[in-house]
Amino acid sequence: MQIAFVADETALFEDGQAALAVLVFEDAPSSVADAVDRRTGGALGRSLNAGRFTGASGKTLSVWGVEGIAGPLVVMVGAGKREALDAAGVEAAAAHAYAAAKSSGAETLAILLPARSAEFAARAAMGARLAAYRFDRYRTTEKPEQKPTLKRVVVAAEDAGAAETAYAPLAALAEGVEFARDLASEPANVLYPDEFARRVQALTDIGLEVEVLDEAEMARLGMGALLGVGQGSVRDSRLVVAQWRGGGDAQPLAFVGKGVCFDTGGISIKPAEGMEDMKWDMGGAGAVAGLMKTLALRKAKVNAVGLLGLVENMPDGAAQRPGDVVKSLSGQTIEVINTDAEGRLVLADALWYCQERFKPRFMVDLATLTGAIIISLGHDYAGLFANDDGLAEALTQAGTVEGEKLWRLPLPAAYEKQIESPIADMKNIGGRPAGSITAALFLQKFVNGLPWAHLDIAAVAWRKDSGWPTVPQGATGFGVRLLNRLCQGYEG
Ligand code: BES
Ligand code: MN
Ligand code: ZN
Secondary structure, eight states, X not given: OEEEEESOOHHHHTOTTEEEEEEEOSSSOOHHHHHHHHHTTTHHHHHHHHSSOOOOTTOEEEEESOTTOOSSEEEEEEOOOGGGOOHHHHHHHHHHHHHHHTTSSOSXXXXXXXXXXXHHHHHHHHHHHHHTOOOOTTXXXXXXXXXXXXXXXXXXXXXXXXXXXXHHHHHHHHHHHHHHHHHHHSOTTTOOHHHHHHHHHGGGGGTOEEEEEOHHHHHHHTOHHHHHHHTTXXXXXXXXXXXXXXXXXXXXXXXXXEEEEEEOOTTSOOOSTTGGGGGGGGHHHHHHHHHHHHHHHTTOSSEEEXXXXXXXXXXXXXXXXXXXXXXXXXXXXXXXXXXXXXXXXXXXXXXXXXXXXXOOSEEEEEEOOOTHHHHHHGGXXXXXXXXXXXXXXXXXXXXXXXXXXXXXXXXXXXXXXXGOOSSSSEESOOOSTTHXXXXXXXXXXXXXXXXXXXXXXXXXXXXXXXXXXXXXXXXXXXXXXXXXXXXXXXXO
């Protein structure tokens, strides 16, 4: 998707390849909409009056073959109430405009905003770009008429240069989101731990330092919990350590991702139906990889480390059995009651390694950890758990601003009883009650008292519908925007 900003859009009215998107308020006239309406001899106004379109946000009205406009259509995009329109609203409106025009035949989408500040123009570009994401690597027989036709988004801005400047960090962010979406979309026969590690290693090009620990190294260190999960797979496990040093000698911020490239459940195997969804079980690691890419691309003034625990959870003759006891890097032993509760085993070693080696200011882990979080919160919120109120607050705020919403759940010490084992220091499942909470309590035993937060993203890592304007169905990249925003708060 090409993005451009122009100060004067009149040429686009005469461009037969350009669809126009005009933001329309619910409660106020806008001068752009009026100007376009005059050009069209009042055609837009008549369409507006004839239908039910009110300018409410989230709604669009497409008018085809409008006189005075050379392109195939004009999309009127609801912008809601004038006073309430902010950058996030502009971003969403642009995303809706993109969706309405993507297969119209037009190659260019020209977005006309009611207020043309650099910030609004940049966010409009971001919205259209994220809405345009599509993973089509493996579609070889799609006919041209089935493909989207839009190739370019042009946003009208008061000062095109200033809009370009405002867009640069958002482009870095979009690249991180797209990277995370690409990683998650790849099927597990393509993206196994070593391939995932290679794709992150390629980011050394943009200034990240990347180390990849192999199984021998992890065994030497004593990562029995992580290695136990991967031992039934012919694909070797990896731990990736990516560092971005843009913050001088400041203590780093640490991000840890669950990267189960495929989760069959292991010997505690999952039912066949829907098992294909478990290719998304590396969404946490994908988001951390995307974040690190964004930080490097925009040369963030912050020190950050990203750890990815990469495994494949398979059943075979070498696989871990229910009842096995493993020794984690921390020295604590774990009775593995259910081999399908594998994410916490991977994170246990990654978190311990992280705090011991980096002594970070805080750690945030992201994991598609429990089906129970889907039951608790549905698909619009990720679960948040934290041992630190300040960190929880900062994450919640960042999520609100970026449209990646979090909802905090408690970590009651009393529930630790549920993960007591008769023969080891703990067991890896706590039964049905509060399944997401007992998973988080398990993780907490591996943070060594450091400020820490856990995001259970099982319900938000991918979408089956297009419920969020900037997220077409499929991988969401959830977490990249939120964590990038969090990092901004620590930049000097
Ligand atoms: N990867 C799954 C969690 C998951 C389920 C993510 C559905 C996305 C959609 C995780 O490894 C898992 O299997 N969790 C079990 C834990 C249980 C055995 C305690 C679960 O949630 O059923
Ligand atoms: Mn599992
Ligand atoms: Zn899993």
